[in-house]
Amino acid sequence: MHTETISLSQITKVEGSAGLDVRIEDGKAVEARFKITEFKRFYTRAMKGKPVMAVPQLLSRICGTCSNAHLLCAIECAENALGIKSTEQTDILRDLLMYGLMIRDHALHLYLFSMPDMYGKDAFLEFDENNPEEHQILHDAFELKAAGNFLSIIVGGRSVHAPFPTIGGFIHFPADAEISEAIDKLEKARAAALHCIDIYQKDSRTLDRQASYLGLKSDKFNFLRGQICSSDGECILERNFRKHLDRIVKSYTHATCYLYNGKPFMVGSLARLNIAKETLNKETQKGAASALALFPSTNIYRNNLAQAIEILHSIDESIKILKEVKIVPEPLIKKSPKKGEGIGVIEAPRGTLYHKMSIDDKGIVTGGDIVVPTGQNQCNIEADVARLVSDLLPHTPKEKIELEIEKLIRAYDPCMSCASHFLKVKWLE
Numbered sequence: 001m002h003t004e005t006i007s008l009s010q011i012t013k014v015e016g017s018a019g020l021d022v023r024i025e026d027g028k029a030v031e032a033r034f035k036i037t038e039f040k041r042f043y044t045r046a047m048k049g050k051p052v053m054a055v056p057q058l059l060s061r062i063c064g065t066c067s068n069a070h071l072l073c074a075i076e077c078a079e080n081a082l083g084i085k086s087t088e089q090t091d092i093l094r095d096l097l098m099y100g101l102m103i104r105d106h107a108l109h110l111y112l113f114s115m116p117d118m119y120g121k122d123a124f125l126e127f128d129e130n131n132p133e134e135h136q137i138l139h140d141a142f143e144l145k146a147a148g149n150f151l152s153i154i155v156g157g158r159s160v161h162a163p164f165p166t167i168g169g170f171i172h173f174p175a176d177a178e179i180s181e182a183i184d185k186l187e188k189a190r191a192a193a194l195h196c197i198d199i200y201q202k203d204s205r206t207l208d209r210q211a212s213y214l215g216l217k218s219d220k221f222n223f224l225r226g227q228i229c230s231s232d233g234e235c236i237l238e239r240n241f242r243k244h245l246d247r248i249v250k251s252y253t254h255a256t257c258y259l260y261n262g263k264p265f266m267v268g269s270l271a272r273l274n275i276a277k278e279t280l281n282k283e284t285q286k287g288a289a290s291a292l293a294l295f296p297s298t299n300i301y302r303n304n305l306a307q308a309i310e311i312l313h314s315i316d317e318s319i320k321i322l323k324e325v326k327i328v329p330e331p332l333i334k335k336s337p338k339k340g341e342g343i344g345v346i347e348a349p350r351g352t353l354y355h356k357m358s359i360d361d362k363g364i365v366t367g368g369d370i371v372v373p374t375g376q377n378q379c380n381i382e383a384d385v386a387r388l389v390s391d392l393l394p395h396t397p398k399e400k401i402e403l404e405i406e407k408l409i410r411a412y413d414p415c416m417s418c419a420s421h422f423l424k425v426k427w428l429e
Helices: 052-060 067-082 088-118 132-156 176-201 238-244 269-279 282-287 302-324 373-392 398-412
Strands: 003-011 018-025 028-036 212-217 227-230 245-248 257-260 340-348 351-359 365-371 423-428
Touching: 018 373, 028 373, 052 067, 052 351, 052 365, 067 088, 067 340, 067 351, 088 132, 088 176, 088 302, 088 398, 132 176, 132 302, 176 282, 176 302, 212 269, 212 340, 212 351, 227 238, 227 269, 238 245, 238 340, 238 351, 238 365, 257 373, 269 302, 282 302, 302 398, 351 373, 373 398
Parallel strands: none
Antiparallel strands: 003 018, 003 423, 018 028, 212 227, 245 257, 340 351, 351 365
16 A cells, blocks of 8 residues: 655644645545644633623634624623623624624635635735736725725724623714715725625636535524524524534644534535525625525535625625614613623634633633634545545646645635645655
């Protein structure tokens, strides 16, 4: 038996550290090991002993790019523990904060990290402003990012680590002039979102592999509420989610891996559209009708198209809300501390995010648990990498395989900021 290994010993220009080993026997990839080597930061340990009011801002520091997702998940978790029911306006403002996050975070990934692959470029800044098509791509990227950032700032106070949302509501509210400016920016950015969808709809890359897909689903497509449903038709309550996950400890990675009912699964934009595309904003359904016809899909590269569609949905929903809802100052809802346990589940940009928190009768956190999207996707990433390498081995040079592995990992948009030339590969024969 002939054995060799593709060893990606270092992945650079990412948020954290990672590597990949693929073991090949007789021309077939038999095992892939996606190694997240960033040292654990022990947030579930750090939250113990902290006042519950301080924990959401602490947990938002888990991630620099999707910090507001952790913030809102921790707030939901804490409110459930304290028995606080948020107001209708608070729910609306939280939706808007999530829409701002989805617009800017998806745009960051699609334009800066993924799109250069499609145009044969190493980096986003290699797009030529003197080329009409590439000039438009540059313009679209900055316009979408600016619109998402501005929406996040007027609602949350900052585009990352937002200071305005807290347990029980918001401490500051957007002014009428800010809302009008946000509507204008979003309406102008809508054409860029449609162009982004068109670009990714033409993406011919394919890797189909049957898997289960999980995400929140309700009667209206959103990122904060609903039941957790699978593409197999099973739906479970948020509080029962952890009971369906098998925690897998792998010696080669510092991340915790998970199986759903004993099998690899995927969370994220592709999963959400596979499960709930019919609940998208009506204007989004019209504008992206031909792209939506491609879903449900088992092609992992369609995750990028799904992200582009979610940008459009976030724009359309935000415009609708900002035009129809009058935002007024309202006091925080406050309750005396009590012993309890809370669970929060939301859809972060990269997939389902789970927070659990226990507090004592003085409002001090006594324990908790956090399950992030990348950990949930890890087993599925490994299976897809093995499948990709096996498909390419008979007829593809090693250098091309390395590049295709990069593209596949970027298609998942794992919770690390992937960039061109991020794989340092050593081939062992």
